Amino acid sequence: MTDHDHRTEKLTDALRQAGVRITRQRAALLSVLADAEDHPEATELHRRAEEVVPGISLSTVYRTLTELEMQGVILRHQFEGTPARFEHTETHHHDHMIDVETGEVVEFANERIERLQAEIADAMGYEIVHHRLELYVRKKASPAPQG
Structure with missing residues (x-):
């Protein structure tokens, strides 16, 4: 079974467990969501x-995304100043x-950051249960040519 098939099956099962009928339009949305390697907004999905x-309506997309989020199989990211974006939890x-x-x-992973976060929490008497790190960035200006 491919990653796409596994993710699609997981999304489909979550909707069925919630009592949501899998129409052709919803099946297409689930396939698109399973394929998404970016963080698409609802309108892009x-x-x-x-x-x-x-023929899929935007309201069907929103209702389906809300149900998938409630079932814990997708994540909603609300980055500052942007519409909500979505990604499957199979990452x-x-x-x-x-x-x-x-x-x-841009997604990134850094073991030094992960260790530092754990060390800080531990030093303060806590253990990390869950976290999200968002860095708001802009490209650096290129240095002016020396002449």
């Missing part, structure tokens, strides 16, 4: 699903850098 099966732990000029979301 709608556009992608519409290419596969015309490794990662943090995000958000380019404040372009809105691009």
Whole structure:
């Protein structure tokens, strides 16, 4: 079974357990969501699903995303100043850098940051249960040529 098939099955099962009927339009949305390696907004997911099966309504996309989030199989990211973005939970732990000029979301993982966070929590008498790290960034200006 491919990663895509596994993710699609997990998303489909979550909706069925919630009592949601899997229509052709919802199946297309679930397939698009399973394929997404970026962090698409609901309107982008709608556009992608519409290419596969015309006729899906934006309200169906929003209702389906809300149910999938409630079932714990997708994550909603609300980065500052942007519409909500979504990703499936079948990913490794990662943090995000958000380019404040372009809105691009870049995933990254850094073991030093993870260790430091754990050390800080431990020093204060805590253990980390869950965390999210978001860095808001902009590209550095290129240095002026020396002449």
